[in-house]
Each structure stands twice: as structure tokens, then as C-alpha cells.
Amino acid sequence: MTAASELIAAHQPAWSEPDTLREVLDRLRWLPPLVEAEDCACLVEELAAVARGEGVVLQAGDCAELFTDSAPDRIRAKAAQLHELGGRLRRTGRAPVVVGRLAGQYAKPRSRQTEAGDDGVEIPVYLGDAVNDRAPTGTARRPDPQRLLAAYAHTSRGLRTLASGPATYTSHEALLLNYERALLRPDPVLGGVFASSAHTVWIGERTRDPGGAHVEFAAEITNPVGVKIGPDATPADVVALVARLAENGAPGRLSLVVRMGVDRIGERLPLIVQALGEHADRVVWLSDPMHGNTVRSAQGLKTRVLRRMTDEIERFCAVLRLHGVHPGGLHLEITPDGVIECVDTGADLATGPDPCRYTSACDPRLNPHQAVALVDRFAEVLATG
Template sequence: MNALDDAGWQPWDWQQRVAAQQPEWPDPEALDAVIKELAQRPALVVAKDVDRLRAALARAARGRAFVLQAGDCAESFHDHSASSLRAKLKIILQMAVVLTYSSGVSVVKIGRIAGQFAKPRSAPVEVVDGATLPSFRGHIVHDDAPTLDARRPNPERLLWAYDQSRATVSVLRALTEGGFADLSGAHRWNLDFVASSPEGQRYQAIADGVDRALRFMAGCGIDLEREAVLHQVNVWTSHEALLLPYEAALTRRDPASQRYYDLSAHMVWVGERTRQLDGAHLRFASGIANPVGLKVGPTMEPDTLVEACRILDPDRTPGRLVLISRMGHDAVRDRLGGLVEAVREAGYPVVWLCDPMHGNTFVSQSGYKTRRFEDVMDEIAGFFEVHRRLGTHAGGIHLELTGEDVTECLGGSEAVLESELCRAYDTICDPRLNARQSLDLAFRVAELLIR
């Protein structure tokens, strides 16, 4: 029986399994009250849009589209302004235009946005300025300030995360449907601090080419005003389904199909630290009708991955399952191929994405957690090499980035030096590519797509 229609699955039966990476909530009754309120609140997305994303991902599974999944490492309660969201959307739109214009491949745009508030951690405690504190697990759990009181889990923050996510979805819809994303205005997407850079100038040339193409179409008698694809774009929402009480509270049964949807986002994924075959996270993800991602690290064995695919996609439905490899640039060429072959031989029509960020993190001599741009690009190149060798499809990339002028990752064509990390190191968790680095990466990925 299809797990999506399995009458035995319920949104809360994950509680019968071990749930990794959950906060120790100090007041269970307060948590229960918050969950009951969340369950009564409106869904953040609608089921038909989730189905539309699954159809788009099915095209990617067949090699007919490329996925760009990108956004913040962890969204912040401190910065959720409309201007910040516009900057983030601009760089995603720019990258998509570069990829499509340069390669001719359509791009499925998915944001790490409107719900990416929780973070798994490798250790339960961390040392900040000599003090041992509970590790920061995201603003949906507690504050990032380095005090014991700030790090105490507060279930009210689940409601705050919902409120911010709902506002973000509203602004995102207004921008993507209200003319901001109109392809004829591609020049306007160039961020001020990027425009004068080599990447910005290369992008400007593409925007000029788009203008010429639109004028040509108009000259041929095509009514551009009626071509909705030129005026609106779909940017889907996604986040890691880490805090299962939040996800379950926003899971609803669709009256038409009778299937359960996690309506906190269009897509959710299960992380490297919560992908236990008998664990709560895979159990929860197995029963929702959303597209589901699974992070795949270098310790994953082929048999384990195939079994995870069976749990998450028993009917082998294109667009259902997205495998997000996060190997590290020094392991991707050795470890990825066997996993890809095992999944192919088992007949699962997955979308393979490359997360080149998480396997390439290190602490600089100055004490900042960072990543090297060239390591990021080398992992992406290795990802393409493996798929090219096996004759499979390199389906997309999964990035942590921002539209702001931050200095968190080293390198890029206008290199961020280690001595500059302190200038604008603004992330509340992991380092992100800035807009120049992101655009530079898009041009280089486009070259890989057309080889």
C-alpha cells in the first residue's frame, strides 16, 4: 500500500519512535498549549501548490529541469524586513536567469525560507567567551544571546516562527505575483553593491540579452502581456523538518485526495543527523504527500540509502524524493558514485541535488566558522563529474546564501580574505555565500550544465 494513503499513518505517530535533535522543553504543558493553538491556525501553503512543486520536481527527475534551492542557513527573528527578503529574492532570480539563459534549462526555484528556523547541532553544548552554554538551535527554540537564560527553550517561539513565516509567505507572494519578478525588469534585480563587480557586469550583459529577446518576440507579434510566465515566477518554500511537534501541528488532511500534507512548506527535508531508518523523522516524512528531501552524507551506505528510499517513496513516484548529497569536496568523487548507482539500480526516480556547503565548513585561525568558495565549487564540479560518468542527471544545487554584502565565506572572484571575515559576519549559525559569490557560482554552474 502507498505510504501516502496508508490509513495506519497519523501525523503524531512519530511519537512512538526516538526523535533526535529535539529541544528539552522545560514546560511540557506550555508546549502542548502552543501545539493546540498551532493546529487551529491557517495553513501556510495550500495542497494544490505542493502538488505543482511535485510536478516540477518530476521534470527535474527526468532531466528536463534544474533545481536551485537556496536561502539562509537559519532564518532570524532579528532580520525579517521586506528589504532583506527582496535582496534574497533578487539573487535567487538572478542566479536562475543566468542558469536558464546560459544553458537553456528551466530552473525550479525553491527557497530555504519561511520556516528555516531550527538547526541540528553536533554537540549539546558550546563554549562562548569561556562560558559553557546549551548549543544554539535556532530562534524557533531560543535566543542566540550567550546567556543561560537566553538559551532556555521557549515554546512560545513556535508561534513567533509561524507568524514570521506567514508574513514571509505573504511578502514573497506579493513580490513574485505583483510585477517585481517580471522578466522585463531583470535589470532591476542587480543589487547595488554587485552591479559594479565582474559578476554584476556579466549579469548585466545577460539582462541586455533578455531585453533583446523580448523585443524580438514582440516584433514577431507575440502578445507579451498575455504570457504569464514572463510576469510571474514560482518560488517555493522549504525547510528542514526538524521540530516534529511544529510540523505535525501544521499537517492537514486534504479533503479532495484524503492525503496528509505538511502545510508548513511546499517541501521539507530530513537532515543528516535525523535520518535514522527507525527514527521519528523518517516515520513522519513517510506519510506526508509533500516532496521530501533527504540529506546524504559520506557515511551513508548504499543499502541504507536504498532502504530510506523504500520508506519515503515506496511507489517510486517522480518528484516525490529529493536526495541532497553533502559529501565535502575531498570525498564527493569517491563516495557519491556508489550511492547514485544503488538508487538507480533499485529503480527510484529521485532528484539528486548537491549541497556543497555543509561538508566544507571549518574554523579559521581567527575563530570564525567559514567555507572556501573554491571548495564549494570543487564539490559541485565533482558532483557533475560523477553523474556524467554514470549517465545520470545532476539535478540541482542546494546552497546557503544571502542577498546581503556579508563576509562569511572565503574567496570568490572578488575574494573575501580571512582578515575580512570580521567586517560583516552576520550569520546566526553557519556561513553563507554573499550575493557576488552566489552570482559567480551561478555562472560557473551554467558552464558545467552545458559541457
């Protein structure tokens, strides 16, 4: 099998200074691991219990973290929200496993590579604080390798805060493969190597090619990994992913994060579950009801409708139960802040969301009230099943 480092990786930044990038990566290779292999192995065991139907996962946090979010007060607020929501899942009779999209979610793939700046001139799109700056100028949007060192420093800062409070597993999308590979470390628990950037990482919908560099990277590491599964994923694609990432591993090693949209999940998900057959029980099934339900409001703002997200969760659970598979949990984009980025009903698209309370660096997030409503509905569905 071709090593991930030899494959062409999709959705990588056009780094502005190759020599600087090499120097940065060399420095990262000598830095201490950000997380410990023992904790990653513990998470595999907890996720194995989820695959058996004994636990339930809440994986949630920011769409795209800003470096300023590594401040202790911000980390504590996000962790408090996560654990409060996780506690609401106890009514399912299953032990909650809380995984944060925090302390490292600093890079985002984008559907477009450029956008219009303030002066109307096309500039590179914002790709996350690990790559470039949000300011809408060509200079700010230049991919800067030094930001990878800043990403390491801010992740370390956030993890120190988490270590002094509630125990929280961390996760992010393993998008920037140069960064992720520079942080590979020997795994003294399970053998091989583990990704020391987070307890678990996921491969996104845009980079889940079974023969691509991102999946090869996921196959090399001992951490639990997730893969986003959108409506265009074929049964053959998913069978290949499970064979590559889970067939010879422990249950709980792989999570499939289903993000199909309410209009397509009832058609597409049954085909995938059927194609997996007995292997469907070896993975953790998570519902991401947000990404497949993104729309534009009357004012042109990107948003999501809570009612449609709730409907997708209900259909996700119904399909899995019909095939004798456990619904494992939720993967959400949330914030403890009182934003209005998502709307409650389709009728609200005419007037919302509120531009004055829309602060996301990328995609719309659930505010605390909306997050509670979605988690509570998922808990109700599981409790009554």
C-alpha cells in the same frame, strides 16, 4: 510501520515548560495552513520534470533565519536574489525551479549541545529563533515553547510578502517534529496529509536514520521531501531511504541532497548511485557543496572555500553523468548582504573571513558575488555536458 509520533525523535530541544508546549501545540493545530496543498502538488510536478532532465533546481537561502528576516524588505531582497540566480540557470536549456530556504528556516541541529557564555559558564547552544535566543546567556538560551507560535507568525508574514511578489516555493529543515506534526493538514489534492509549514521540507544529515522519527514523518506527508546525504551514509542507508520515501511515489517526490565534501564525493557517491540502480532516476539529485567543506580559518572562524565548493559541484556532476543520471541542481546557503563569511581560495584562510562582515546566526553563507560564481559554474558544467 510505527507512526512517527511514537518514535523517539533525535535532536529535539529540551523544552523548559511541558505544559506550555502542549498548549502551544494545541493552538497550532487550529491555525490555518501556511501553504496550500495545491502549490505543494505543483512543486512535485515541477520536480518530476527535473528528475527527467527537463528542469534544474536552485534551492537556496539563509543558514538560520532570524525572526527579523520576516520583514517585507528582507523577504523581497532574498527573493530577488533567488530569482536572479535562478534566471542564470536558463543557459542550461532547462527550466529553473526556484525554492527558497526562507519563511520558516528557524531551527538548526547542532553538533554540540552547550557552549561557553560570556562569563565562561556553559549554556545551551543556539538552536534557531524557533527555539531560543542568540544572546549568550543561560536565560536567553532556554528553549521556550512560545517561540513556536512566533515561528508560525513570522512564517506567515514572510509568505504574505512572497505572495505579493515573485512566486517562490519555500522550504526548511523539518527538525522540530512537534511543530511540524501540529501543522499537518488534510491534502484535498493527493489525499492523506501534507505538511502545511512549507511547500517542501528536508531531513538533515543528523536525523536521516531510515527507521527514525524524522524519516517516518517524511513518509507520511504528500509534499516533496529532501534528505541530506553525507559522506558517512552507506549505500544500504540510501537504498532504504529511497525505498521508504520514493519507491511507490512519483518521480520528483524525493530529492537526495549530496553533501559529502570535495575529498570524499568521488569515492562515496558512485557506490550509492550504483546501489540504487534503476531507482537512481526516480529521485532529484542536488549538490550541497557547502556543508562537507566547512573548515576553520587561522582566526578560528568557521568558513568555506569557494574553490573547494566549485570542485565538489564538478565532481558531483561527473559522477552522475558517468552513471547516466541527471544532475538536478544546487542546495546553497546564501545571503543578499555583502558579508565575507566564505573565502575564495585556500590561501585566503590565513586572513579571512572578515569578523566585521560575518553576521550569520550559524554557518557561513555565500555573498552575492560568490553565489553568482558558484551558480554560473554549475550552469557551465550542465550546458557543456
